[in-house]
Amino acid sequence: MKTEQVGDATxxxxxxxxxxxxCRKGEIVVIDVRTPQEYMFEHVEGALLMPMPFFKPEMLPGQTEKRIVxxxxxxxxxxxxxxxxMxxxxxxxxxxxxxxxxWKEKKLPYIGTDMASGAPKRVEP
Incomplete structure (x- = not known):
């Protein structure tokens, strides 16, 4: 992990x-800022969606128990x-x-779309 200090923020x-x-250890909350269409087609399992056009930092969950990525x-x-x-x-x-x-380049699992049915499915490359 790379860290950069920006004023008082990290x-x-x-x-x-x-x-x-x-994610596997339950240490973070992943928030996807892509469009709803991108998210519905494929996404990191468990990721929450807050699309960039509607992104409101004040609506993010607190980070006392889990960090936000x-x-x-x-x-x-x-x-x-x-x-x-920040x-x-x-x-x-x-x-x-x-x-x-x-994520996909590293062949990590994700939720994709079954093209035959349109249903979500777990993809394990």
């Missing part, structure tokens, strides 16, 4: 593997929203480097 960049491990398709939108959250007063926020594209 900005973290996590790898997909770090996010996966922390944002993600998007490539890491660009999640970094932008994480920096916005501007709005969050003193610690993280995003996933490379986004969902990097």
């Amino acid at each position: 900005f973290e960049t996590w790898t997909p593997e770090e996010v996966f491990d922390a 944002l993600h998007c398709g490539s890491g660009v939108r999640s970094e932008k929203m994480a920096r916005l959250a 501007e709005r007063g969050l003193n610690r926020i993280a995003h996933m480097e490379g986004g969902f594209g990097a």
Whole structure:
């Protein structure tokens, strides 16, 4: 994990593997900032959705028990929203480097769509 101090805030960049491990241990809340369509097609299992156009840092859950890690398709939108959250007063926020594209590159499991039925299905590459 890379850490950057921005004023009084800590900005973290996590790898997909770090996010996966922390998810399995129940240590983080993953928030997807992609569009609802992107999320419905495929997403990190257990990730919550807060699309970028509707992103409100003040609506994020507290981080007393679990840390927040944002993600998007490539890491660009999640970094932008994480920096916005810091501007709005969050003193610690993280995003996933490379986004969902990097997650899939690392062959980590996710929820996809069964093209025959349109139903969600777990994908284990």
